[in-house]
Amino acid sequence: MKTNKSYTKRIRVSKNGKLVVRKPGQDHFNAKESGKARQAKGRAQSLTVSNDIRRKFLSGKVVGK
Numbered sequence: 713m714k715t716n717k718s719y720t721k722r723i724r725v726s727k728n729g730k731l732v733v734r735k736p737g738q739d740h741f742n743a744k745e746s747g748k749a750r751q752a753k754g755r756a757q758s759l760t761v762s763n764d765i766r767r768k769f770l771s772g773k774v775v776g777k
Contacts, residue, residue: 723759731759 726732738753
C-alpha cells in the first residue's frame, strides 16, 4: 500500500519514537489572539494514532517506531 505523502509531511518522529505534529490554524489571523494563545500555538503536539491508521497512512519507517 502506498504512503499518504501529504499526511507524512505533517508528522515527524521524535528521538524517543513519538509522533509530533503542529496544531492546525496557526499561520494567520493571530493578531486578535491573546499572547498566551499565540505562544501555545507555537508548540508542537504529540499525536496518538492507532495501528490501523499507521498502517494505512504512514510509511514503514514510522510504523516501526
